[in-house]
Amino acid sequence: MALLEVKDLKVRVEEREILHGLTMTVNEGEIHAIMGPNGSGKSTLSHVIAGKPGYEVTDGQILFKGEDLLEMAPEERAAKGVFLAFQYPVEIPGVTTMNFLRTALNAQRKARGESELMVPDFLKKVREVSKSLNIPQDMLKRGVNVGFSGGEKKRNEVLQMALFEPSLCILDEMDSGLDIDALRIAADGVNALHSPKRAMVVITHYQRLLNYIVPDIVHVMSKGRVVKSGGKELALELEASGYAQFEDAA
Amino acid sequence: MPAVQETVERVKRIDVDQYRYGFETQIESDKAPKGLSEDIVKFISEKKNEPAWMLQWRLEAYRRWLTMTEPTWARVDYPKIDFQDLYYYAAPKPKKTVSSLDEIDPEILKTYEKLGIPLREVAMLEGVEPKPGEEDPARRKIAVDAVFDSVSVATTFKAELKKAGVIFMPISEAIREHPELVQKYLGSVVPTSDNFYATLNSAVFSDGSFVYVPPGVRCPMELSTYFRINERNTGQFERTLIIADKGSYVSYLEGCTAPQRDENQLHAAVVELVALDDAEIKYSTVQNWYPGNSEGKGGIYNFVTKRGDCRGDRSKISWTQVETGSAITWKYPSCILRGDNSSGEFYSIAISNGFQQVDSGTKMIHLGKNTSSRIISKGIAAGKSQNTYRGLVTAHRKATGARNFTACDSLLIGDKCGAHTVPYIEAKNSSATFEHEATTSKISEDVLFYCIQRGLSQEEAVGLVVNGFVKDVLQQLPMEFAVEAQKLISISLEGSVG
Ligand SMILES: Nc1ncnc2c1ncn2[C@@H]1O[C@H](COP(=O)(O)OP(=O)(O)O)[C@@H](O)[C@H]1O
Ligand SMILES: [Mg+2]
Numbered sequence: 118m119a120l121l122e123v124k125d126l127k128v129r130v131e132e133r134e135i136l137h138g139l140t141m142t143v144n145e146g147e148i149h150a151i152m153g154p155n156g157s158g159k160s161t162l163s164h165v166i167a168g169k170p171g172y173e174v175t176d177g178q179i180l181f182k183g184e185d186l187l188e189m190a191p192e193e194r195a196a197k198g199v200f201l202a203f204q205y206p207v208e209i210p211g212v213t214t215m216n217f218l219r220t221a222l223n224a225q226r227k228a229r230g231e232s233e234l235m236v237p238d239f240l241k242k243v244r245e246v247s248k249s250l251n252i253p254q255d256m257l258k259r260g261v262n263v264g265f266s267g268g269e270k271k272r273n274e275v276l277q278m279a280l281f282e283p284s285l286c287i288l289d290e291m292d293s294g295l296d297i298d299a300l301r302i303a304a305d306g307v308n309a310l311h312s313p314k315r316a317m318v319v320i321t322h323y324q325r326l327l328n329y330i331v332p333d334i335v336h337v338m339s340k341g342r343v344v345k346s347g348g349k350e351l352a353l354e355l356e357a358s359g360y361a362q363f364e365d366a367a
Numbered sequence: 368m369p370a371v372q373e374t375v376e377r378v379k380r381i382d383v384d385q386y387r388y389g390f391e392t393q394i395e396s397d398k399a400p401k402g403l404s405e406d407i408v409k410f411i412s413e414k415k416n417e418p419a420w421m422l423q424w425r426l427e428a429y430r431r432w433l434t435m436t437e438p439t440w441a442r443v444d445y446p447k448i449d450f451q452d453l454y455y456y457a458a459p460k461p462k463k464t465v466s467s468l469d470e471i472d473p474e475i476l477k478t479y480e481k482l483g484i485p486l487r488e489v490a491m492l493e494g495v496e497p498k499p500g501e502e503d504p505a506r507r508k509i510a511v512d513a514v515f516d517s518v519s520v521a522t523t524f525k526a527e528l529k530k531a532g533v534i535f536m537p538i539s540e541a542i543r544e545h546p547e548l549v550q551k552y553l554g555s556v557v558p559t560s561d562n563f564y565a566t567l568n569s570a571v572f573s574d575g576s577f578v579y580v581p582p583g584v585r586c587p588m589e590l591s592t593y594f595r596i597n598e599r600n601t602g603q604f605e606r607t608l609i610i611a612d613k614g615s616y617v618s619y620l621e622g623c624t625a626p627q628r629d630e631n632q633l634h635a636a637v638v639e640l641v642a643l644d645d646a647e648i649k650y651s652t653v654q655n656w657y658p659g660n661s662e663g664k665g666g667i668y669n670f671v672t673k674r675g676d677c678r679g680d681r682s683k684i685s686w687t688q689v690e691t692g693s694a695i696t697w698k699y700p701s702c703i704l705r706g707d708n709s710s711g712e713f714y715s716i717a718i719s720n721g722f723q724q725v726d727s728g729t730k731m732i733h734l735g736k737n738t739s740s741r742i743i744s745k746g747i748a749a750g751k752s753q754n755t756y757r758g759l760v761t762a763h764r765k766a767t768g769a770r771n772f773t774a775c776d777s778l779l780i781g782d783k784c785g786a787h788t789v790p791y792i793e794a795k796n797s798s799a800t801f802e803h804e805a806t807t808s809k810i811s812e813d814v815l816f817y818c819i820q821r822g823l824s825q826e827e828a829v830g831l832v833v834n835g836f837v838k839d840v841l842q843q844l845p846m847e848f849a850v851e852a853q854k855l856i857s858i859s860l861e862g863s864v865g
Contacts (some may be wrong), residue, residue, distance in 0.1 A: 191816070207811065208814075210836065211837070221818070221822045224824070
């Protein structure tokens with residue numbers, strides 16, 4: 118079943134069109150990779166899906182589980198199951214990671230009309246997940262991402278993904294700034310979350326990440342358009358021949 | 368960036384008219400006529416059955432005040448106040464004295480209820496008449512001396528405090544019942560000649576709290592007073608005096624909130640703290656007066672003089688304040704570190720929104736040897752407000768080994784507001800070590816969006832980020848207030864975003 122349908126999406130930032138009519142469909146259980154050179158509009162697409170302010174959608178639509186996503190407030194999208202793992206997770210001083218996780222989870226539950234998770238249940242869940250991601254407990258007591266290493270920040274994103282149980286996970290350049298070990302831990306965490314009901318959209322510049330998270334479908338973006346889609350072998354092809362061949366197609 | 372623009376748009380739509388506590392109470396008032404003269408001073412003194420020495424003290428202050436002019440150095444801007452156009456005394460019609468909260472005018476109790484101040488609940492749980500076996504020893508006690516429209520209408524827990532030897536009563540009563548203490552200490556920290564507003568207060572102060580903790584006594588409960596301004600054009604002139612005798616400890620909480628008004632209201636309180644050898648005073652304030660409407664009209668003018676004197680060796684005074692209200696705040700809770708090895712602390716959260724103007728900070732005056740002070744100030748400016756930290760740290764020639772640490776952080780929400788830091792540092796001896804750190808930052812769109820992507824609304828996100836920003840200071844508040852203060856911070860930033 119189609120989870121996310123992006124149809125002929127045109128997006129402007131400050132009077133300049135960045136996405137020029139982008140179409141893609143992500144079904145439940147699928148892993149999609151979006152590849153493309155810097156500046157091709159990958160992050161813009163992820164931001165528009167998540168509802169970040171500052172982007173003007175001039176044409177097209179986005180459906181999520183058949184509903185008009187662009188009509189929803191960003192926090193509503195989160196509660197409905199859209200999760201964006203940021204390329205550069207921010208720091209929030211003075212707000213402990215534990216407090217943040219609980220506040221966010223309860224906000225989402227409240228928006229869905231569910232009751233707050235009881236503290237012991239919450240703690241149990243956090244402990245389980247953080248253990249599997251190799252996140253030490255004292256990291257949860259520190260301010261959100263404050264003083265975290267690059268790898269810790271990305272693991273913290275995966276931790277939230279595991280905790281909030283979204284149905285659509287968009288990972289923007291999860292591999293940037295990570296060494297191989299850190300990348301493997303984060304990728305294992307992501308793979309563990311793969312399920313028949315959940316879809317992943319993995320945005321990356323390099324093929325490397327896709328050795329760890331193996332996509333069903335690869336899209337190549339260039340200059341604000343999807344210029345080619347194919348199976349996982351497309352990523353390898355790109356790795357060998359580079360993006361240049363697509364520049365003209367765009 | 369367009370994202371920033373969005374917040375600016377939202378902040379523009381600030382509606383401080385949403386001020387939660389805008390309502391009036393129907394209570395017949397007993398007012399002095401408008402204006403200020405020797406007769407009015409006499410009227411006030413007479414209303415309070417004061418002894419002759421007190422009237423004399425007031426009159427001297429009044430005569431002094433006539434020769435003084437308003438200070439203009441603060442970064443605040445307001446139309447000139449016509450001091451003859453104000454009322455200087457208002458009281459609820461005196462009822463017979465109360466022995467329990469049940470005897471208090473239900474109107475007043477209702478007011479407190481709307482404010483969310485659990486006076487009645489406190490009375491029931493903690494016992495104006497505690498039921499045997501129902502008391503939970505884990506629950507910390509709060510004594511409430513409720514100041515309503517210049518006159519204390521309720522004093523609870525008197526008996527228990529009396530057992531400990533602690534005197535906690537309206538200052539008007541203390542003047543009659545403990546004249547020797549009042550005469551000895553009143554004006555000894557903030558002299559009648561101190562500054563324009565303090566002198567005015569000395570002439571016309573209405574009421575306030577008096578606390579005396581005898582030597583070696585640890586006050587058995589937090590003391591708290593809730594202030595309320597409820598009369599049109601009534602200047603409020605609270606006067607508070609707290610004395611911690613040798614080796615004693617007391618924690619005092621003050622909080623207030625006021626109804627919506629069209630005209631500006633003047634508030635000029637004076638608080639004096641005296642800590643003798645080895646004594647400690649912790650004074651916490653949560654202040655939430657009407658800040659004015661969305662056009663910047665109305666709101667309280669808050670010109671306060673708060674000063675603590677660490678008179679004894681090894682004494683300690685700690686000020687913690689959460690300032691969210693008032694149109695104008697002019698307030699510098701200070702410490703005079705007179706005793707050797709004494710220490711002073713100032714922890715402050717000052718939030719301004721709409722058209723509010725805050726000029727606040729502290730003075731740490733090091734006189735004794737090996738004295739230390741610590742200043743942590745967090746200013747948050749939103750809307751079109753101006754938020755200034757003004758701080759003075761001085762070490763006297765004889766204050767060898769004086770130490771100060773100051774950290775001032777400002778957070779801006781939107782770009783129509785301003786934050787300013789004005790530190791004055793003065794060391795008259797070479798052994799003093801003063802450290803000063805200051806930062807100013809803007810609330811980040813990326814941080815807000817991160818929170819929102821995780822399911823928080825824009826307002827919840829701002830609340831969370833700001834509460835994180837002020838965490839170091841919130842932790843200084845007694846538990847009861849920390850929760851209230853956290854709520855207040857979110858309320859006061861409501862409407863600062865769409
Ligand atoms: N906030 C913004 N303001 C102006 N231009 C932007 C903004 N965000 C993105 N762009 C522009 O849009 C294009 C696509 O950027 P982006 O989506 O970040 O690409 P990618 O993630 O593929 O590297 C770039 O040319 C970039 O400069
Ligand atoms: Mg990008």
